[in-house]
Amino acid sequence: MSFKKLIEPLADTLHHNEFKAPLPLKKQILSKIKGGASLFVIAPEGSGKTTSIVISVIQKLKHAVEDAPRALIFVKDKQAALSLELEFNAFKRGTDLRVYCAYDEHNIDIQRDEIYEGTDIVIATPKRLNRLFYLNGINLNKLQMCIIEDADFLFRNNNLAEVTRTPESIGKCQYLVFAEKFDARFKRWQNSFMYNAQIVKI
Known part of the structure; x- marks a missing residue:
């Protein structure tokens, strides 16, 4: 997928930041994500997974519509949430999209x-997202995209179970x-809420 096919504010931002052409990973997945496919994206560090998330979410949501979030991104901790928020703030210039971080250290x-x-767009740690949900603190009824950044963290501290609860709601x-390797435990998701998911490996 060419950057020229992106919404104008996003294409302008990429041009301003001298992103001339998509990296190989983006070429493979951006059009698939735009088309609505669910994916397991398996690629090494530095291949462009994070920017692929940011571009895809901004491209799909385009602008603010209502109060309930339409994209949820799970991250491993506060630092990862704040780093991803900075990426979104850099790329969403010219849009009115709102990004919020929900992590355990905050009230x-x-x-x-x-x-x-x-x-x-809500960027959240799994435990905090579930606490908010059970306290009726977040409405997931309008959710269009559920994303996991650097999913290798799921297999520590019961995070896999926390994330698996979300599709039930x-x-x-x-x-x-998005992950650096495909873990066999992902097959459970293929047999349930991700049964049509494609696997893309770089």
Whole structure:
């Protein structure tokens, strides 16, 4: 997929930052994601997984519509959440998309109030997202994309179980899992909510 096919603000930002052409990973997955496919993206560090997430989410959501989030991105910790938020802020210039980070170290009542005010993209640690959900602090009924960045962290500290709970609470959704290797435990997801998912390896 060419950068020229992206929405104008995003294409302009990429041009301004001298992104001249998609890396091999982006060439393989951006059009698939735009088409609504669920994917397991298996690629090494430095291949462009994070920027692929940012570009794909901005391209799909385009602009703010309502208060409930339409994209949810799971990350391993606070630092990863804040780093990904910086990436979104750099690429979403010219759009009115709103990004919110929900992580364990922040007061959950404040987070619940801030999410209620409206956001398009939520970047969250698994445990905090589930706490918010069970406290009725986040509405997932409008979710279009559920993404896991650097999914290798799922196999520590019960994160796999925490993330697996989320699809039980939402309707039809596009799932994107980014990792450096395909773990056999992902096959459980292939047999349930990701049964049509494609595997893309670089």
